[in-house]
Amino acid sequence: MADDTSPDSSEPRSDAGLAIREFSDDLARAFHDINTQWIAAMYQVEETDRDVLENPRARIIDPGGAILFVEAQGLGIVGACALRKTGDGAFELTKMGVLESARGRKAGEFLLKAVIDRAKTLGAQTLYLLSNKKSAAAIHLYEKLGFVHDGEIMAEFGARYERCDVAMRYIG
Secondary structure, three states, X not given: OOEEEOOOOOOEEEOOOEEEEEOOHHHHHHHHHHHHHHHHHHOOOOHHHHHXXXXXXXXXXXXXXXXXXXXXXXXXXXXXXXXXEEEOOEEEEEXXXXXXXXXXXXXXXXXXXXXXXXXXXXXXXXXXXXXXXXOHHHHHHHHHOOEEEOHHHHHHHHHHOOOOOEEEEEOO
């Protein structure tokens, strides 16, 4: 997948007509809906999910994190992912979802690469994620882009979600 910057924009573009969009309050509903869809389809939406999804500015943006979206030409916003600041130099990659209507376009990979790049610009020394073995396709994508399974991350952060049985750290 080729990432290049169009001459009139600083947003990365892909050959598949994908673009990255920054969080804005008008996209808060898309962040909620995209994530609620996949979480409810595979798991139970937990209180910690609801808190973040209903309060993205207060829980993610204001404390120093970021939320990025992937937009697909002709489909609009099809995916979202957040970086939640959890400590000095520590960020959790969380709430990453892509609508079923956009699967197969590499939107998730495009978004994940942009989020990893953003974590670096935010000064992340530790970038980690929490997941579940049922999310095999997502885990494969995380591994492909440089995440490894990590027992320390599981011990320190894994109790945050009842469904968590996978913890990974980005090593590049």
